Amino acid sequence: MNVTVRAAAKINLHLGVGAPRGDGFHPLTSVYQAIGLCDDVTASDDESGWDLRLQVSDWIDAGAVPVDSGNIVTRAASLLARHHGIASDGHLLIEKAIPVAGGLAGGSADAAAALVALDRLWDAQTSDEDLLAIAAELGSDVPFALLGGTALGTGRGELVTPLADAGTWWWVLVPSLEGMSTPEVYRHFDKLFPDASPTPPPADELIAAVASGEPHRLARLLRNDLQAAAIDLRPDLGLLLDEGEEEGALRGLVSGSGPTCVFLCESADHARDLAGALMRRGHGIVLVANGAVAGAHIVGGNHG
Template identity: 60%
Template structure:
């Protein structure tokens, strides 16, 4: 038996970062949005053979056996999976340990979400693995149980379960859906080389030794989402980590300037980077920005948001996503 769950990339429309707490984590006030770049995660019992439903063409696959579990990873042509761990450190395997229901499993990940790009691809894989394991074994755990398991795995994992547009507080793991009356068109430009999230946070601390204990609230951005106004949303987009990311990788600033010159309403670094995303005024506008950036960058993608959180796309038992 096997179950395949699809989970979306996330971007941060607002990422407010406070001074580090005593436990070392930074308090966040963030607005997440799930967009239409997906990873598919297939979880199978070890006696069956997994079969990925991803529509992309894999460029490579790596696999490893960890205890009784095994994991393989493949990716679209623009996704370099060489750096994705296939041992017990992979967050998808940690998700199985979080909600173990006996026996060995095979896990197959087919990636469209850029690796180490600030779009929570690993968190999406963990959320998908949690839900796939639950449905594979017909556990039917309540949503709050799955969300608690997700929060123990990482700050972005609960949102990857919920999807849509949501506000995250605490470390980002306390997730609350918010009103979003828009359909938002994005152009996404991944970087060939990743950027370390811990290093970006450390550089933020160096640049902002006097950061407030609690970040500012995204009041104007929430109003723009509720009204579905692209220009208003563009003006309200905010990322406290962008300065640190651009300071570490100045070419990201050049990319943002090129995208805005090519017609984007606004460009910004996604999360801790290095992927950059561009808000456009329409589907036609996103096609124009995509064409403009494709003249200078090898990989330029289009996406729309918000989209659903982790949800079943193929299984031998009845079930879908969170209830």
């Protein structure tokens, strides 16, 4: 038997960051959107133990993705197996198209896909509530990767509530061949903003813009409190945002902790035109994706 599950990259339409709590985590108010740039995870029977393999798109450095116990997918398998008191046997193939360390939660997408695939492979029949709890143990973005769509994240981002979303949103993404460390960006945020409020800025106006389906309204309200820290560490990101807006993007934004930059467009045609303009400016990897799309879901498999 095998089962293939697809999980989407996420972007943050709003990322409000508060001062770090006593446990070191930053309280967040985030509005996530899942976009049509996806990884596939295929789980197959393997009674001899655990095996993890990787295939990557040509713009991804395979060496940046561990295929041992350091991969979040292996941790996901262990937590799910422990929850049910079973062995974490199986062969997993990750087919990656989401950039690594790019601020798009590709690892979280893989973890969510693995949870869904292994739950079906092992016939574990895990409840949605338990699956979300296991996802939250794995990382702040994993519960959203299960849910997909557009959603509000609070706490460390792991408490997820679906939002009304009337739009089909078109994005141009420019990934970087050099990833960024999320903890380093947060540390730099703390250095730049030592007097940050313990309460992250709310997202009410942006949530209303998402519900309206109006791209110009949404563009005005996009927010990423980590953007200043990311650009201070990588000034080239600021130059890229300027280029995208000069070429007609409604708005450019660093995605999450970076370094991927995303540009909101009016339509599919507008997005394709902007992608072409950025490629002519010498950016070799430019992607077009729409949102919002579904969370981790089964797209193939057999019961042989």
